Amino acid sequence: MKKKIILGVLFLLPVSIVLILLFTKHNYTPLPVIKKQVAELVNYKSYEGKDTIRFDEKITILGFLGDNVKAGGFNILTLNQKIYKRFSGFKHFQLVMLVSPGQEKEIKSLKEQISRYADELKYWNFVITDKQETERIFLGLESPLQLDEKLSSEYVYIIDKDKNLRGRFDDRSKVELREGGVAPYMLYGYDTTKVSELSGKMTDDIRILFKEYRGKSKNDNSDERRKVDLKK
Numbered sequence: 076m077k078k079k080i081i082l083g084v085l086f087l088l089p090v091s092i093v094l095i096l097l098f099t100k101h102n103y104t105p106l107p108v109i110k111k112q113v114a115e116l117v118n119y120k121s122y123e124g125k126d127t128i129r130f131d132e133k134i135t136i137l138g139f140l141g142d143n144v145k146a147g148g149f150n151i152l153t154l155n156q157k158i159y160k161r162f163s164g165f166k167h168f169q170l171v172m173l174v175s176p177g178q179e180k181e182i183k184s185l186k187e188q189i190s191r192y193a194d195e196l197k198y199w200n201f202v203i204t205d206k207q208e209t210e211r212i213f214l215g216l217e218s219p220l221q222l223d224e225k226l227s228s229e230y231v232y233i234i235d236k237d238k239n240l241r242g243r244f245d246d247r248s249k250v251e252l253r254e255g256g257v258a259p260y261m262l263y264g265y266d267t268t269k270v271s272e273l274s275g276k277m278t279d280d281i282r283i284l285f286k287e288y289r290g291k292s293k294n295d296n297s298d299e300r301r302k303v304d305l306k307k
Contacts, residue, residue, distance in 0.1 A: 104283075105283065105287050106233075106241045106242075106243075106280050106283045106284050106287065107241065107242060107243060107244050108235075108239045108240070108241060109239075109240045109241060109242040109244075109261065109263060110216060110217050110239065110240040111237075111239050111240075112237075112238050112239065113130070113212075113215045113216055113234060113238050113239070113240050114211055114212050114214070114215025114216075115129060115130055115131060115238060116128055116129055116130065116171075116202065116204075116208075116212065119202050119203075119204060119208075120202070121200045121201065121202060122174070122179070122182050122186075122200070122201040122202065122203060126200075128169075128171055128200050128202050130171075130234050130238050131236070131237075131238055132167060132236050133167050133168070133169050133234075133236060134165075134167055134168050134169070134233070134234070134235060134236060134281075134284060134285070134288075135169050135170070135171055135233075135234040136154075136158060136159075136169070136170045136171070136231050136232070136233060136234075137171050137172075137173075137212075137231060137232045137233075137234055138151075138154070138170070138171070138172045138173070138228070138230075138231040138232075138267070139172070139173050139209065139213060139222055139226060139227050139228045140172050140173065140174045140175075140178070140201075140227050141173070141174065141175045141209065141222065141223075141225045141226030141227035142175045142177070142178065142225040142226060142227065143223075143225040143226075143227035144174055144178045144181035144182060144185055145181045145184075145185075146227075147227055147229075148181075148184075148185050148188065150229060150267035150268060151172070151185060151189070151267075152188060152189065152192070153267060153268075153270060153273065154170070154231065154267050154273065155189050155192060155193055155199075156192060157270065157273040157274050157277075157278065158170075158273055158277060158278065158281070159193060159198070159199065160192070160193055161278065162281055162285075163193070163195060163197075163198050165285060167236065168198055169198045169200055170198060170199050170200060171200045171202060172200070172201050172202070173202055173204045173208075173209050173212060173226075174201050174202065174203050174204070175203070175204070175205070175206070175209070175225075175226055176203055176205060178203070179203075182201045185201075186199070186201070206226060209222075209226050210222070210226070213228075216232060216240055216263070217240075218230075218232070218240075218263040218264060219263065220263060220264055228264070229266055229267050229268050230263075230264030230265060230266055230267065231264060231265050231267055231277075232263065232264045232265075233265075233277075233280060233281065233284065235284060236288065240263070241280065241284060242261060242262045242263050242264070242280075243261060243262035243276075243280070244259065244261055245259040245260070245261070246259075246260055246261060246262035246276075247259060247260065262276070265277040
């Protein structure tokens with residue numbers, strides 16, 4: 076009798092787990108909206124001049140290189156390895172770097188370096204903007220972080236398809252939460268000088284955002300199917 080019970084448990088347990096996984100909705104916390112409707116690029120093309128670059132309907136990683144393309148090259152290569160190569164295959168994903176005029180040679184050299192580690196640079200966009208436009212876009216983020224005197228920053232930002240800035244309302248580490256005594260603080264941008272931040276926080280947050288849009292897409296498709304069924 077004991078053998079039969081044990082065999083029954085061994086057989087039913089895996090089946091039960093599979094059924095639970097199939098019929099359970101996996102809940103997750105959406106990536107918070109830090110700032111709604113950031114400023115949009117208007118009538119700006121990529122460095123090559125082929126495509127008009129906009130944030131609308133794209134999941135954008137936005138960065139500021141300004142007059143500092145050469146010095147910021149190492150951070151860009153790190154961003155390429157840790158973020159671009161992981162997500163460049165996803166639909167509506169792009170990286171946009173704002174660069175000051177006169178940096179064309181530096182951009183060309185940097186793209187050549189990136190091409191050694193990435194097969195496809197289609198979604199790597201360097202956009203040449205003047206000081207006024209760069210500052211307008213940056214101020215539209217309402218970030219407490221600052222651009223330096225060369226209009227560059229080591230931080231990059233996640234902008235969703237609706238032109239909302241995404242980040243974290245509470246960026247305290249597990250150690251800070253466990254020990255207490257540290258007030259919640261927000262995460263606006265991701266530090267490209269920290270490999271662990273790109274591989275950890277930023278990678279996780281982008282995945283959450285893609286999961287959010289996949290869920291919306293499934294719901295939209297379901298609604299469309301219902302409309303068609305009702306018409307029939």
